[in-house]
Amino acid sequence: MSTLLFSLSLGQLATGTALMIIGSLAACLLTMSQWFIHRRAIATGFLVSVTILLSFYTWAFAITIIHSQAGIFILNDHHFGWFVLVCLGLGAIGVGRTYRYTLLPLMIALLFLLPPVINLGGVWVVLTAGAFSTSWLCVQVWREWQLLMHDLSPFSVKEALDRLEHGVLFSDSRGHNKLVNLRMERLLSSLNLSPLTRYGTLGKQLRQLATDKIVIGDSYSTPAKSEAEVSENTSFRIDDSQGKTWILRRTQISDKHRYFTQLIALDVTNYMTLSQKLSDEINDLQARQKRLAKETVRLEKALTSNLVLQTRCSIHDVLSQRISFVHRFLEDGVADGERLLQLQRLLANLPTDLTHNRQQIPASVWLNSLQTLASAVKLDLQIEGQLPTDEHKAHLFLRVLREAITNVLIHTTATEMQVKLGQDTQKYCLEISNPGTVSSPVSYGTGLSGLEARLEAAGGCLQVLTIPIFTLKAYLPKPR
Structure with missing residues (x-):
């Protein structure tokens, strides 16, 4: 060769x-x-x-x-x-x-x-x-x-693990790190730790840096597990130098007669941010619920007061009207059978009128009823103009008219009343006057006070004049 x-x-x-x-x-x-x-x-x-x-x-x-x-x-x-x-x-x-x-x-x-x-x-x-x-x-x-x-190989497995968003580390039973992906290497580097450190030492260093510890049940348990191993089967929360939050979870896995330690690092920064936002939203919602509860109590009190006021006004309207009619009958000393029959009907219908919902009956029907009652007590009720087309405003004017009739029958000796209904481009007007002499000073009791409150609540106002004659003026705004 x-x-x-x-x-x-x-x-x-x-x-x-x-x-x-x-x-x-x-x-x-x-x-x-x-x-x-x-x-x-x-x-x-x-x-x-x-x-x-x-x-x-x-x-x-x-x-x-x-x-x-x-x-x-x-x-x-x-x-x-x-x-x-x-x-x-x-x-x-x-x-x-x-x-x-x-x-x-x-x-x-x-x-x-x-x-x-x-x-x-x-x-x-x-x-x-x-x-x-x-x-x-x-x-x-x-x-x-x-x-x-x-094809699948240890290198391809390593490459696949490097693509994970979470850190992965595997070590054998002697503590030698067999596989560490890129994300785990970066995390350890940001914590000034080395992936070449044996896991026993590395685990202690990570526990020292932990900001929170969460005890979780083991996914695998060996027959002879020491107290140190049991205490290590927990999840730790760690904050790195870049402000990210990580949850580290240690578990043990078996391969035939060999045991390996698996350490998973999960980036929970976004979850912690969302959790904080959710906590803030819950606190804000609880504060709003407290304010809502206070407003509800206040509203219930206001509604109760309003209901009481409405009930008082309704009772006042009905009772005052009936009393005024009886008063006029007694003053006249009339013993006419037909008028006595009308008086009996007024008194018999008193419970029904107290419980009746006035808003369900059209205002024009109530106006006709008032005219009929006025004629029964020999009160000449002269009405000019038309009620507002808005039923709510028409009922408010009827309350003013009813209160005026009651006051005339009780406090004056007048036998006639003039009612003028009108309107302009901005408001509805009601003017009620009578030429009779006022027998007692005019005072704002339940009737006039209630009327004034109702009109002001609807955006209107009430005026009471005694010179030269007794006059009530009510105004309600037109809808824009």
Whole structure:
């Protein structure tokens, strides 16, 4: 074989050296993939032997190029042939196993690199076998790269974990960190901690930095768990230097007879912000509820007062009217049977009138009823104009008229009343007057006070004049 090497031309030696260098690098990459990714011991041993074999050829070609014989034949042809046979034996053991590459083409190429085959075939056998084995190794490297990019492997798992929004750390039972994703590394870095620290020490450092501790039940429990391990099965809230809030959750997982620690870091900054906003909204809502409760109590009091006022006014209107009619009957001293019958009807209908809802009866009907009652007591009621078309305002004017009739019958000796209803562009007007003499001073009792309050509540007003004659004037605004 030594004679064959020194018989090669400079170009053939350079070609052989380049092929062996490329093949050695490819074999090294495949060796690392089998050991670190696939964890296949036999395939790793076979590829290591291929790497050594190609490295020896590279060394031999390179030394021959510089015309040196030093150290070329530490392994002579006989011993080197046995090494190739051992390499082929390792490959044969792996042929029956399931690998992601084919061993037979490489074994055939290695067979042609045996010293006896090289001596028989010559220089072209060496170059052809070297070119074939190097090409095959490069193709396998390309296939491994494709599998690494598209198939599931520890590297793809690491890449997938690095894409998570949350931090992940796995450590074995001895506390060695086996896997730490990028987000967890950044979190530990912001806390001035190192992911290379054993988990026992790292866990203590994290508990010291915790701002809050939340006890949560274990997802996995070992038969002989110490108190320290039990106390560590909790969730911690930690604030980093960037103002983010994290919840760290430690759990234990089992794989056959081995136990691993899993540490998950969840970024809950947005949730904490929303929780604070929700808490503020709840506090604001509770404050509004308290204010609403106070306003409700105040409104109930106001409604109760208003209801009492309405009841008092209604009772006053009905009773005062009936009393005024009875008073006029008694003053006249009339014993006419028909008028006495009218008086009996007024008194008999008193309970019904007290409970009757006046707003349900049209104002025009009440006006006719007042005219009928006035004629019964010999009161000449002269009405000019029309009531407002708005029923509510018309009923307010009727209350004023009813109160005026009551006052005339009780406090004066008049036998006639003049009622003028009118309106302009802005308001409705009611004017009631009588030429009688007022027998007692005019005072604002329940009747006039209630009327004034009702009119003011509707945006109007009430005026009482005694000179030159007794006159009531009421005004209500028109709707805009």
